[in-house]
């Protein structure tokens with residue numbers, strides 16, 4: 001649906017509320033970030049994981065203030081915008097309703113275009129943000145590893161993403177969080193586990209699920225169970241720090257070995273379809289893991305690929321990526337009907353090119 005025509009070149013406001021980050025960002029159509037804000041909800045710490053109802057209420061409480069802050073910083077009024085975009089799935093439906101409801105209401109009130117952005121596509125296109133200088137031309141391979149997703153994707157164009165493989169059980173970040181919990185670390189557990197692992201030796205041979213298997217699917221639940229069993233077999237009482245550190249290092253080594261093996265297969269797979277493809281991009285919170293980054297960089301180089309990772313704040317959930325995905329779609333003439341509803345499940349395969 002086309003909105004008012006006189007702000008065709010105006011900035012785009014992006015909104016992200018699909019999990020536990022409440023975020024807003026305003027981008028000029030050339031990709032310049034005018035203002036951005038992210039609130040990582042601390043409300044879930046006591047529960048050791050995201051509680052959907054609490055997340056939705058927190059989005060409702062914080063989103064209007066974050067949007068006002070971003071609009072202020074960017075020196076914008078709603079009437080200056082070209083469009084408003086929100087993550088419309090996949091994700092926790094309560095949060096998606098809050099974010100997309102807000103965006104739809106504001107778009108309607110101010111006569112702007114609305115874009116319902118697929119959150120996975122937003123992650124997938126982030127590397128193309130011009131100011132990052134990563135020169136991510138299509139096609140490229142994306143490894144997306146977060147608390148909710150673990151997928152290898154051939155990014156062929158806007159709305160053209162081929163899922164090469166994905167997890168058949170837990171996401172990589174989920175496994176980090178669960179093992180961290182077993183070791184008595186806080187939540188989210190990934191960063192704490194990585195810190196502890198630095199003090200340990202990877203001396204325990206935990207299983208490496210699907211290693212060497214055809215394709216590039218991932219599996220982490222057997223590894224997580226093996227760690228749980230190992231911890232249960234320990235003498236009762238708190239784990240000595242060195243024991244916990246060795247377990248953390250051994251678990252992390254297993255995850256990295258699996259990710260590297262799967263990435264290598266994915267690079268072979270994408271090369272079969274696109275012989276000239278030579279870029280591996282990572283995204284998602286797990287991409288913050290330094291050991292994993294180094295290992296992936298080496299694997300990529302060995303396969304003749306360049307390795308690119310957006311800065312951490314753009315790897316984890318944020319609204320810059322939502323606004324940028326919207327700009328990519330707008331450039332191809334895409335926008336969405338104002339009454340399109342958010343989708344808790346929205347596989348990339350069901351996404352259409354604009």
Ligand code: KG4
Pocket residue numbers: 019145146147148149172173174176177188189190191194284285286287288289290315316317
């Ligand atoms: O992308 P993200 O911020 O949120 C979503 O899940 O969408 O990813 C968060 C996940 C959590 O599971 C967290 O434990 C993990 O990323 N993570 C890490 C590290 N930093 C964050 N995992 C391993 N090593 C890290 N340094």
Ligand code: ZN
Pocket residue numbers: 119123146316317
């Ligand atoms: Zn995400």
